[in-house]
Amino acid sequence: MTSLHREDSECFGLALAEAHAGYDEGGLPIGAALATSDGVIAVGRNRRVQSGSAIRHAEMDCLENAGRLPASTYRGATLYSTLSPCYMCSGAIVLFGIPRLVVGGEIDFEGPRAVLEGNGVEVVLRHDKGSLDLIDRFIAEHPAVWAEDIGVVLDAEPGPPTL
């Protein structure tokens, strides 16, 4: 069972705006937001290209922008992301005890989702076409940057021609 919250569309819209801003900067177009029933705590977006960062996936950037928080704050929060979180970001959600995750589109989510749900995190999948169209466009334009961001080894470059 997944629950729909009144604020979900608004908060997810903030994450999607971050994804678009990232695309406009030439970065990986993935955005995130962290909110409680009291309001939005922070937003963030993938910073690999813009900041040369290995760890600032959108969710991580959002958590970093939120600053140091006591665990009790995370316990009442929802994390929104335009794309399904990887193992690192899913691990951060489990670490901080964020109980609820709203995701736009999913790519390779099976393993991380099992970690999330195995640790009691509620996952709400929106099947948001806009989120997936944006990342699909970026992957087509910059396949090597995408591979780097998800730790995938690209096929070896062809060697020099042989006689």
Added chain:
Amino acid sequence: MTSLHREDSECFGLALAEAHAGYDEGGLPIGAALATSDGVIAVGRNRRVQSGSAIRHAEMDCLENAGRLPASTYRGATLYSTLSPCYMCSGAIVLFGIPRLVVGGEIDFEGPRAVLEGNGVEVVLRHDKGSLDLIDRFIAEHPAVWAEDIGVVLDAEPGPPTL
């Protein structure tokens, strides 16, 4: 089976030096290093206190200091950490396909270790007393900072005295 590498003691020593430097700064005394057979790529330490960072655990700081790397580099690397990685840092190791992890001491490692080993990461535990003594001292001195770093809700503060 775990493998011992000739370089392990030297690289682990760099991680432990980072942990001591962190303690001397008033921070969480946990250090990390990333190395391949070609040499050390980067070191790092927990920056929660020093930088007000929510995500810069020692392993994450080290990965960030290493900068943007192609997945092929991670595939030949070992990550050293003075303390067993949490779910977030374990997820980062799985994300980037780092095949080998050397750990000083362990605290609450069962869940993250299952994620690591379930994804083929070799875990080498050194049972290093120096690493554990350092974090134990910090936890005794700053229990609230430690709780914040691992996402644990402290017992509620006692309310005002009642009549």
